[in-house]
Amino acid sequence: MAKESTFTNMVLTLFLVTLAASATLGFIYELTKEPIAEAKLAKKNAAIQQVVPEFTNEPNEEAFQVEVEGDTLTVYPARQDDKLVGAAISSFTNQGYSGLIRVMVGFNADGTIHSVTVLEHQETPGLGDKIDKAKSDWSNQFNGKRPGDFELRVKKDGGDVDAITAATISSRAYCDAVRRAYQAFKKGGLQ
Amino acid sequence: MKQWQNFSKGFIKDNPVFALFLGLCPTLAVTTSAYNGLGMGLATTFVLVMSNLVVSIIKNLIPGKVRIPTFIVVIASFVTMVEMLTEAFVPDLYEQLGIFIPLIVVNCLVLGRSEAFASKNDIFSSIIDGLGMGLGFAMALTVLGAVREILGSGSFTLIPDVIEFTLYQGDGMLVFVLAPGAFLALGYLIMLADKLKKKMY
Numbered sequence: 001m002a003k004e005s006t007f008t009n010m011v012l013t014l015f016l017v018t019l020a021a022s023a024t025l026g027f028i029y030e031l032t033k034e035p036i037a038e039a040k041l042a043k044k045n046a047a048i049q050q051v052v053p054e055f056t057n058e059p060n061e062e063a064f065q066v067e068v069e070g071d072t073l074t075v076y077p078a079r080q081d082d083k084l085v086g087a088a089i090s091s092f093t094n095q096g097y098s099g100l101i102r103v104m105v106g107f108n109a110d111g112t113i114h115s116v117t118v119l120e121h122q123e124t125p126g127l128g129d130k131i132d133k134a135k136s137d138w139s140n141q142f143n144g145k146r147p148g149d150f151e152l153r154v155k156k157d158g159g160d161v162d163a164i165t166a167a168t169i170s171s172r173a174y175c176d177a178v179r180r181a182y183q184a185f186k187k188g189g190l191q
Numbered sequence: 192m193k194q195w196q197n198f199s200k201g202f203i204k205d206n207p208v209f210a211l212f213l214g215l216c217p218t219l220a221v222t223t224s225a226y227n228g229l230g231m232g233l234a235t236t237f238v239l240v241m242s243n244l245v246v247s248i249i250k251n252l253i254p255g256k257v258r259i260p261t262f263i264v265v266i267a268s269f270v271t272m273v274e275m276l277t278e279a280f281v282p283d284l285y286e287q288l289g290i291f292i293p294l295i296v297v298n299c300l301v302l303g304r305s306e307a308f309a310s311k312n313d314i315f316s317s318i319i320d321g322l323g324m325g326l327g328f329a330m331a332l333t334v335l336g337a338v339r340e341i342l343g344s345g346s347f348t349l350i351p352d353v354i355e356f357t358l359y360q361g362d363g364m365l366v367f368v369l370a371p372g373a374f375l376a377l378g379y380l381i382m383l384a385d386k387l388k389k390k391m392y
Contacts, residue, residue, distance in 0.1 A: 004254060005254040005255050005256035005257070006254070009254045010254050010256060010257045013252065013253055013254055013257055013261065014257055014260060014261065014264075017249075017261050017264050017265070018264055021264050021265065021267075021268040024268060024272070025268055025271055025272065028271075028272050028275055028276070029275060031279075032275040032276060032278070032279035032280075035279035035280060036275070036278050036279045039278065039279060039282040040282075042282075043282065124368075124369065125223045125343075125344070125368040125369070126343060126344055126363075126365045126368040126369070127365065
């Protein structure tokens, strides 16, 4: 530490260091802005493709928002040659065992669930993370069900959903997210 | 020879996790699989090498009383860079490590090496030190991740789809994937590393 710790020295040093740091970060930000946006979009499109029947339009460009229980959910309509084949709804719940669970729920045009996939969660590895398609096929039980006839609650609460063993809270939260997505789907009034 | 010692001390003798007990927060939090441990270890290695390099370059220009804030700014900049770069170019890894990458800023290992080594040694030694310490840290995290993954989930994933084995089906000893298992596994690994250290030195 060769330099003396005078006031001017210290102020000048910190100023120059932070200036250099922010300049570099600004440059990196500009550099990575596009790849980051692309990666996010690719991830979203992959999720949409996973949960709805085959489509030919750009669901992302037709996306609109619906308010459900005070939150805003996004609806991505999927069309094949202008005919509505279904819609993907990005839904979430804060009732997971570790808070936020974000799901993409796909509906067929007739209102049955096509498929559901988890976008983001912090559930316990080995227990609650079975909501993830990569970890277990638990979430497949929703496929083909019509939320009107199929009570979106776990059996313990009087619904029709088999909860994950030792992860009832995660299963409940998942059902909640799907139920909210269905509300958004109904409200969206897609034709 | 001296540089080799400088490099290799990070693996067993002064291993950040097993001997110095630095950076235990990310160590315990991310090591639910070998892949997560390796990713976190390599990200930390990058930050460590870069911050050691910069700190050792500017060490003579910094007034002693503001050296810690300066180091933190340098480290935080590199961490933010790593975060943006992984998000842009390795989104899969970013998804796994996402919330833990900012934790590298407060990893005492990085600040510790800046303060204890890089601010007192020449540029080349500092890079070697950062590399050795970082890889030692990565090794420790990978081993811990592997132990927890094998006992807890019955699988071993070093690189998904390339080095990935399923050892047995069904649930393992779930406690090892959860937080208490991290402490248990770490405790036994520290014991083993200590035995090994006593044999070697």
